[in-house]
Amino acid sequence: MPRILATFRAVIGTAVIASLGLTGAAYAQKRGGTLVQLTSPEPPTLASYMNTSFAVPQVTGKIYDGLLEYDFSLKPQPSLAESFTVAPDGKSITFKLRHGVKFHDGSPFTSADVQFTFMDVLKKVHPRGIGALRELEAVETPDDYTAVFKLSNPAPYIVMALAGADAPIIPKHVFGTGDIRNHPNANKPIGTGPFKLVEWRKGEFIRLDRNPDYWRPGMPYLDRVVVRFIPDASTRTALLEKGEAHLAGYGTVPFAQAKRLAGNPNIEVTTKGYEMFSIIESITFNTKRKPFDNVKVRQAISYAIDRQFIVDNVYFGYAKAATGQISSNFAPAGFYTNQVKNYAVPDNLAIANKLLDEAGLPKKDNGIRFETTLDTTAAYGEYYQRSAEVVQQNLARIGIKVNIRSEDVATWLNRVFTQYDFDMTEVGLANLADPVLGAYRALHSVYIKQGAVFTNNSQWSTPRTDELMDAAARELDPAKRGALYKELQQLTAEAAPAAWYVETQFPTAYSKKFKNMITSPQGLQGSFYSTWLDQ
Amino acid sequence: MQLNHSGLRFVLRRLLQALPILIGIAVLNFLLVHLAPGDAATVLAGESGGAPPEYLAQLRAQFGLDQPMYLQLLRYLRNMLTLDLGYSYRHGETVLALILDRMGPTLLLMGLAFVFSICGGVLLGIAAATALNGWRDRLISVLAVVTYATPLFWMGIMLILVFSVKLGWLPTSGMEDVVAFNTGWARVLDIAWHLVLPVLTLSLFNMAVYTRMMRSSMLDQRGQDYVLTARAKGLAEAVITRRHILRNALLPVLTMAGVQVGALLGGSVVIESVFAWPGLGQLAFQSLFARDYNLLLGIFFLSACLVVVVNLVVDLLYSAIDPRMKLG
Numbered sequence: 001m002p003r004i005l006a007t008f009r010a011v012i013g014t015a016v017i018a019s020l021g022l023t024g025a026a027y028a029q030k031r032g033g034t035l036v037q038l039t040s041p042e043p044p045t046l047a048s049y050m051n052t053s054f055a056v057p058q059v060t061g062k063i064y065d066g067l068l069e070y071d072f073s074l075k076p077q078p079s080l081a082e083s084f085t086v087a088p089d090g091k092s093i094t095f096k097l098r099h100g101v102k103f104h105d106g107s108p109f110t111s112a113d114v115q116f117t118f119m120d121v122l123k124k125v126h127p128r129g130i131g132a133l134r135e136l137e138a139v140e141t142p143d144d145y146t147a148v149f150k151l152s153n154p155a156p157y158i159v160m161a162l163a164g165a166d167a168p169i170i171p172k173h174v175f176g177t178g179d180i181r182n183h184p185n186a187n188k189p190i191g192t193g194p195f196k197l198v199e200w201r202k203g204e205f206i207r208l209d210r211n212p213d214y215w216r217p218g219m220p221y222l223d224r225v226v227v228r229f230i231p232d233a234s235t236r237t238a239l240l241e242k243g244e245a246h247l248a249g250y251g252t253v254p255f256a257q258a259k260r261l262a263g264n265p266n267i268e269v270t271t272k273g274y275e276m277f278s279i280i281e282s283i284t285f286n287t288k289r290k291p292f293d294n295v296k297v298r299q300a301i302s303y304a305i306d307r308q309f310i311v312d313n314v315y316f317g318y319a320k321a322a323t324g325q326i327s328s329n330f331a332p333a334g335f336y337t338n339q340v341k342n343y344a345v346p347d348n349l350a351i352a353n354k355l356l357d358e359a360g361l362p363k364k365d366n367g368i369r370f371e372t373t374l375d376t377t378a379a380y381g382e383y384y385q386r387s388a389e390v391v392q393q394n395l396a397r398i399g400i401k402v403n404i405r406s407e408d409v410a411t412w413l414n415r416v417f418t419q420y421d422f423d424m425t426e427v428g429l430a431n432l433a434d435p436v437l438g439a440y441r442a443l444h445s446v447y448i449k450q451g452a453v454f455t456n457n458s459q460w461s462t463p464r465t466d467e468l469m470d471a472a473a474r475e476l477d478p479a480k481r482g483a484l485y486k487e488l489q490q491l492t493a494e495a496a497p498a499a500w501y502v503e504t505q506f507p508t509a510y511s512k513k514f515k516n517m518i519t520s521p522q523g524l525q526g527s528f529y530s531t532w533l534d535q
Numbered sequence: 536m537q538l539n540h541s542g543l544r545f546v547l548r549r550l551l552q553a554l555p556i557l558i559g560i561a562v563l564n565f566l567l568v569h570l571a572p573g574d575a576a577t578v579l580a581g582e583s584g585g586a587p588p589e590y591l592a593q594l595r596a597q598f599g600l601d602q603p604m605y606l607q608l609l610r611y612l613r614n615m616l617t618l619d620l621g622y623s624y625r626h627g628e629t630v631l632a633l634i635l636d637r638m639g640p641t642l643l644l645m646g647l648a649f650v651f652s653i654c655g656g657v658l659l660g661i662a663a664a665t666a667l668n669g670w671r672d673r674l675i676s677v678l679a680v681v682t683y684a685t686p687l688f689w690m691g692i693m694l695i696l697v698f699s700v701k702l703g704w705l706p707t708s709g710m711e712d713v714v715a716f717n718t719g720w721a722r723v724l725d726i727a728w729h730l731v732l733p734v735l736t737l738s739l740f741n742m743a744v745y746t747r748m749m750r751s752s753m754l755d756q757r758g759q760d761y762v763l764t765a766r767a768k769g770l771a772e773a774v775i776t777r778r779h780i781l782r783n784a785l786l787p788v789l790t791m792a793g794v795q796v797g798a799l800l801g802g803s804v805v806i807e808s809v810f811a812w813p814g815l816g817q818l819a820f821q822s823l824f825a826r827d828y829n830l831l832l833g834i835f836f837l838s839a840c841l842v843v844v845v846n847l848v849v850d851l852l853y854s855a856i857d858p859r860m861k862l863g
Contacts, residue, residue, distance in 0.1 A: 034714050041821060044582070044625045053582035125593070127586035181597060186627050202626075202636055203813030205713040226713050231808040231817060234692045238700050238707045379824065410573030410826045413581045418573075430584055441585060453577060454585030 033533030034224040035514060037524070038236050038248035042203065042229035047186035048168050049117070049175075050125040054250055057165035057525040059206055059227050063104075064168030064191035065527065067095055067114065068159065072275055072521050073332040074433060076159055080109065080169055080192065081147075090154025090476045097145040101215045103171045104196045111141035116172035118149070121180055132161045132437055154474045156481075160433035163276070164193060165525035194220035194529035203229065214529065221532035233257065240267060240509055247517065249273065249508030249524045251381050255316040258507035268512050271318060271505040273523020278327035278431035278438070279506075281319075282498040283374070283391060283424050287460045291370060292423060296359040298496040301424075302343045303352040304398045305391055307501050314386040318507050322500040324489045325439045327431040329503075334482035335435055340493035352398045369399035375416060375425040379409035384426055387501070417453040428504065429454060433521075435485060436473045443492060444469050460497035546847065553843045557836070561615055564835045565608055568828055574600050575625060575826045582825075598624050611832070620836070621829035623822075630833035634815065638837075640710055641814030644806070645799050647734045652741035653792055657785065659742070660749020665776065667754070675746060683743035687802055691736040691809035698732060705732055708811040733810040737802055741795055745788050752784040759783075782856055789856070793849035797842050 039055045048060035067081040076084070081095040101109040118139050122129035135155040140148040149158065161167055174190050175183055189197055192215065195208035206227040210220050228245060230236045237257045239245040241264060253261065253269075262269040283301070285292040292298060307321035320328070323338050330336040345351070356362075361369045376388045385406060392402040402424075407415065416425045431438035441447040441454065445461030465488055472484040508524065510517045514533055520526035576594035580586035595601045599610070614621055620630035663675040682690070699707040711717065711725045756762065757780055765775045804816035811817075815834055822830040854860045 036714060044579075044825070045627055047627070051579065051582075052584060053579075054584070125590070127580060127583040127590050130587045130590055181593070182627070201813065202633070203640075203817055204710060204811075207713070228709065228713060228811070230708055230811040231820075232688070232692070232811070235695060235708050235809055235811060238692075238695050242700055242703070242707060244707055408824055409581055410578045410824065411571065412573075413577045414573035418577065449588050451577075451591055452586065452588045453580045453591075 029221050029515075029530075029532040030534065031221050031532070032223050033221075033514075033535060034226060035222050035247060035528070035531065035533070036245040037225060037227045038230055038239065038245045038252055039227055039250075040229060040231055040233075040236065040252050043206075045186055046189050046197070046200070046206075047183070048165070048189075049121050049170055050127070050181065052127050052166070057522075058250070059208070060168060060189060060191075061163075061165035061193075061522065061525040062195040062208055062225060062527050063189045063193045063197060064164045064170065065101075065193045066164035066167050066169060067097075067162040069163055069526075070160075070276060070433065070521050072272070074160070074275060074329070074521060076162075079164070080114075081162075084159065086156070086159075086476070090156065090474070091151045093149040093151070093159065095147045095149070097147060098215060099145060101192050102213050103174075103192055104190045104211060105171070105174070106213075107171060107173060109169070109171075109192050110144040111139075111147040112144075113169055113172045114147040115139040115141050116176055117167070117169050121170065121175065122167055125180055126167075128161070128432075128437065129167065131441075132158065154476055155436075156476050157434035157436040157473065161437055163433075163520075163522055163525075164191070164527060165522050166433075193527050195222075195225055195527075205229070216529055220529040222528065225528065237261065240511075243511060246511040246514055247508070247524070248510075250506055253507055253509045254381065255314070255318045255383060255507065258318060258509060259316045261509045262507075266512055267509055268517075269507050269509045270518055271507055273508055273518040273521065273526070274504075274506050275329050275521035276433045277506075277522070278329045279428045279504040280322050280325060280327055280431060280500055281387065281426065281428045281502045281504060282322070282325070282442075282500040284427045284442075284458045284498040285424055285460075285496075286420060286422055287458050287497055288420070289423060291359060291361060294359045295495060296355040297361070298499070299343075300352040300355040300359070300398060301395060301400070302496045302499040303345070303348040303355070304394045304400075305343075305499050305501055306394050307344060309394075310387055310390050310501055314383050314390060315502060315504065318505050319502040320505065322503045324493050324500055325429070325431075325442050325498070326435050326485060326489055327438075327503055329431065330435065330485075334478055335485045337486045337489050339486065340490050343499075349397055356398060356400075363399045367399055368401050371401040371403065372423045373403045373405050375405050375407070375412060375422045377409050377412035377426075378406050379412070380428065388426060391501075413453050417455065417457050418451045420450065420457065420459065422457075425457070427454070427457065427498070436469075440469050440473075442498070443488075458497040460495065462491070462495070465491055542851070546851075549847050549850075550843075557839055557843070558612075558615075560839045561612065561832070561836055562608070564832050565611055565828075568831055568835075569604060569607075571826070573826055574598075575828065576600060578825050579625065594624075615836070620833040623827055623830040625822075625825055625827045626830070630830050633818065633830060634833055634837055637813060637815045637818050640812060641803055641807070641816060644730070644733055644737065644812060644814060645803055647730060648737040648741070648803075649792070649796070649799060651734060652738040653745055653788070655738065656742045656745020657749050657788060659746040660753060660784075660788075661776075661781070663746065663750045664753035664757075672750075676750070679743040679746045682739040683747075685739075687736060687740060687805045688809050690739060691732070691806060694732050694736055695809070705729075708809075710813055733806050733812055736809070737799070737806045740802065741792075741799065744791065744795070748788050748791055749784060752787050753780055756780045756784045785856055786853065789849055789852060793846045796845045797838075800838055800841070 039058050043055040043059055045051050046060055048056050065080045068076045069079045071077055080098055082098050084093055084095045086093050123133045135151045135153045137152050138150040171190055174185055194211055194214045196211050198207045198209045200206045208225040210223050233254050258269050261267050285298050287293055311319045323340050326336055328336050356369055363369050374388050376384045388404045395402050415421050429442050442456055445466050447455040448459050449455055468484050468488045472481045475481045516530045576591050580591055622629050659675050663672045666672045695707050698705045706729050710729050717725045765779055804820050807814045807816035819834045
């Protein structure tokens with residue numbers, strides 16, 4: 001039996017005990033209360049099995065359970081699956097399902113629902129599932145409470161992608177009839193989660209009430225969760241300050257205002273709850289265009305960018321300097337290393353100038369080496385524009401004149417990922433729960449696909465890095481995987497297909513009246529079954 | 536005004552004349568909207584944080600985006616003729632249902648702001664003109680210039696900060712208290728309470744326009760010969776103002792109001808964003824950035840219809856205020 005399996009068993013064992021302990025101590029938690037949560041924009045749909053826009057799971061994470069959930073060090077914990085075992089060859093995973101779980105319509109949850117969810121829905125229509133479940137060949141159901149994943153190759157990352165927010169378990173008897181892409185129940189979700197949908201008044205709010213038949217005894221504690229959509233950032237802050245709303249995160253609270261809210265005695269601001277999200281912001285280069293096909297130019301730019309300045313002045317401290325495409329949140333798992341080429345050295349500008357001279361781009365009489373365009377979009381928040389302005393100033397110091405071009409999201413996506421019509425652009429990629437799920441698409445040659453957004457738009461790859469990523473995807477031993485990732489990070493830092501500048505640490509602001517608000521690495525996308533109001 | 540035989544014929548003829556204009560607008564909108572790069576499938580994939588090409592191709596086929604543009608346009612026009620505004624794949628609902636859902640709040644907001652700004656503007660204009668160069672006139676004129684020059688969104692945020700956050704008198708946003716789930720009269724009152732700040736914000740800009748217009752229009756009319764005649768007849772100043780000057784001075788304000796309806800719609804996009812008002816403006820804004828073509832075109836089309844109808848009403852009002860004007 002591989003070591004990884006033993007570790008998982010031990011972890012699950014302790015988790016079961018821990019959750020029993022939690023129930024035992026439930027006398028302290030009070031029941032009742034309404035939580036008002038803010039999102040922006042409004043979720044376009046509640047069909048989280050086919051739309052992963054970040055606002056969607058903030059609602060559906062409370063309605064749909066997954067097979068597993070995760071603790072802050074990204075270790076799997078039981079949820080609808082009480083335990084799982086990975087076969088020694090890594091090609092099958094057996095899930096033991098919880099007994100006595102009911103969907104919101106009263107029907108029982110069985111392995112048939114798991115089979116249907118993965119094979120007929122997530123593998124076919126889930127934007128990330130299509131990729132993440134590529135190795136999943138079949139789900140066998142020997143009995144009602146056992147589901148066996150059959151894989152064509154070992155895929156240890158699959159058990160990292162089974163939370164309710166990412167892989168919601170949906171009832172076969174409801175969603176199994178009719179076209180899943182256009183299902184009448186898309187916006188009338190029926191899950192097993194702690195809260196049920198009562199009403200969605202478009203443009204105003206979504207109301208979720210407690211599920212009285214929830215399988216965790218005595219939970220959830222809250223009577224109701226109301227999700228409101230407030231488009232204007234200043235208004236959102238005003239609502240939180242006034243106590244009309246209690247919770248907001250994921251860039252819904254701008255970095256500058258988070259700092260101000262943190263000074264409010266009634267409001268807690270935390271950066272916890274993004275460990276399974278881990279956005280890395282980068283300037284990616286079009287390596288098929290001159291002069292960015294030259295590694296020296298890319299390195300020079302990486303040297304010139306003042307990461308700490310961006311952290312302090314654009315993100316107001318809600319970020320940290322990045323070293324590569326793999327997030328430091330993977331350090332506990334052993335997948336992250338900072339032993340890579342260091343661009344934040346004191347004589348960075350001298351080195352950058354030297355590299356550009358060597359690349360045959362001398363300073364002309366006006367002090368400019370060359371002129372280029374930095375593409376960005378205003379859609380994700382003001383900080384993209386601000387970062388671009390910092391980069392513009394940084395690069396001016398080494399003689400590169402940068403013009404910033406800011407476009408709306410559809411135009412920008414089309415330019416950068418479909419037309420590849422750019423020199424440099426800002427791209428933020430989530431690492432998600434595993435490097436296979438998040439980082440590969442930026443670095444692997446199979447992801448050089450025109451039209452597929454948020455993929456390898458720098459169009460850079462080498463046979464060796466592809467090989468490293470392929471091997472790591474199938475490697476069951478975490479230590480061996482870690483070694484592969486270390487080499488990958490060193491090679492990519494050297495080649496600099498992108499200048500990674502920060503790891504975003506989003507602030508979540510919430511009312512201190514509420515306890516146990518952020519209890520999972522998925523933060524606002526978690527299910528909130530243990531959240532309670534101290535009235 | 537009586538809607539007699541000729542009045543009815545006038546209305547019918549105007550509506551008929553509007554038909555080709557509306558079709559033209561629909562075609563123009565379609566072409567303009569499709570000129571923008573990127574499509575709904577890309578945006579959906581982008582929002583999802585990326586998706587494989589299979590997923591995108593699937594979406595495009597589902598949305599009908601894989602067909603040539605002229606076929607899409609023809610299908611759109613054919614649907615329009617049967618009053619079918621199409622389906623929003625993003626929302627998973629028909630465009631008509633989505634729009635009707637949002638129409639109420641927007642009409643409520645716009646209607647109140649429309650009435651409030653005209654009444655307020657006319658009254659303030661009169662107040663200023665009848666106290667020419669006095670402190671009242673100066674105060675009103677300065678206020679009008681300030682509100683005219685203040686951006687809508689900033690005004691809204693400041694009002695929220697003062698009246699909601701600092702003083703706590705009024706709610707910050709939304710159309711009603713979504714935690715209370717009021718019903719009946721309690722709900723009506725609650726909505727009225729939530730209307731105060733957005734209506735005020737949306738009205739102030741137009742009110743400034745009407746105030747200035749009414750003032751100058753009053754001053755202009757006061758120098759006309761018919762006023763001299765009236766005065767020579769020995770009519771009291773108040774009567775002259777009320778019965779003669781006012782009627783004539785109102786007409787340019789009314790014309791302006793008809794033209795401003797379109798601007799009011801634009802303003803409501805901003806106001807709805809600031810106050811999280813669940814109306815059409817927000818929906819239009821979102822659908823533009825999401826390249827939700829069907830929905831966006833539907834909203835544009837209904838806005839065009841609204842402008843046509845309001846201008847028709849203004850023309851009818853014209854003949855009511857000044858019976859010398861004939862409909863025709």
